[in-house]
Amino acid sequence: MSDRPYHHGNLRAALIQAGVEQARSGGPAALSVRDLARVTHVSPSAAYRHFPDLDHLLAEVSRCARQELAAAMLQARTAVAGAGPEAELARFQAIGEAYIRFAVGHPHLFDTAFMSCLAKPLEVDEPSAWAVLESSLDALVQAGLLAPPRRLRAPLVAWSFVHGAASILVRQALPVEVDFATVLATMAESVMGALGIGSHI
Amino acid sequence: MSDRPYHHGNLRAALIQAGVEQARSGGPAALSVRDLARVTHVSPSAAYRHFPDLDHLLAEVSRCARQELAAAMLQARTAVAGAGPEAELARFQAIGEAYIRFAVGHPHLFDTAFMSCLAKPLEVDEPSAWAVLESSLDALVQAGLLAPPRRLRAPLVAWSFVHGAASILVRQALPVEVDFATVLATMAESVMGALGIGSHI
DNA sequence: TGTACATCAGTGAACGCGCGTTCACTGATGTAC
């Protein structure tokens, strides 16, 4: 404990990062000023140099969780190569699949991403899941797969369905066995159906 | 405090009911053995005559929250009179609308209904939102509005979309202003589209 | 280049709090005879 320098160097970022790791294993309930200070090898009061209170710290942790989700979507989309309508459609499905995969793979982080905080984070999400979705929908329109009039409400439609399916898988909210593959297939088919993707050509 | 009888009479039910009321205003985080005992005018240790620990008490509170949701759906469905396809469709839409209305009207109870507990409630949900949805889908099939092959996955499709939309409204998860009426209309249209309701006639 | 000093980023002890849970107990109830 004595080999660490008196000044941490980047305590603010370190506390947030520690928060993300704690949240990954224990969810929002596992986050406390004292515990994050402990993990960061710093006294609890040091945190108050960087955050006015716990809630502001939580808001940043939550934002990082959302960014991790967005990064996963971005990566999945980038992984689909090629041009043309079929590649564009595959990229759209890839971000939905990544969303659900993230929720199932990191259920506590998923909860943390959408936990309720009174404080607002200092910066906006970067990357942002919302932005990823918006740009993918734009690409679908340009590829001629999504009718322009449907573009306006498309984000709500897609997000609702995918977020709902992810929540169900995470919580096992349904009294019936739903397996991952079934949800993915149903999700893809349903969003296509709801948005009429491809059907107006 | 001295005018109350020594024996409460139905403490178990009273604690659960108190839990529902506390959850309604403060959400799952507002639930504690000590607070519920306080509200019920009973010593904290009395609760342990009826529940092995906090988690088992929470599981019952959560179940009651889900039952309240189911009751709202049931009431909304019953309120739609008449027979025939158009009435059946209206009843189906009514339960989805009631679900979303409940989430927006009682956001903390909605959270409580789907909170995570390690313990399982002693009894199953009665009424059950799942059962309400299942029977409504059966009615749609019988009215010739839903193609039988789509019946199997229909619960997952409907629940995902409605639950997702409700979560979004409750959390204000989208960085865009989404009003209640728009969500309801979009929800109805999308579920119809995804399930192909009415389109195969 | 060297030194005084303001500023910054930590420490550690302490505060008061509410929590879950246990334990020995006591008051009320109801059953057997």
Added chain:
DNA sequence: TGTACATCAGTGAACGCGCGTTCACTGATGTAC
């Protein structure tokens, strides 16, 4: 109908704990001259 007594459902004090936050402080940094 009356009484002994087992059983049930409460009480209240206590346990140890971890929490958020404050406060007076001190060690390190870096800037002005």
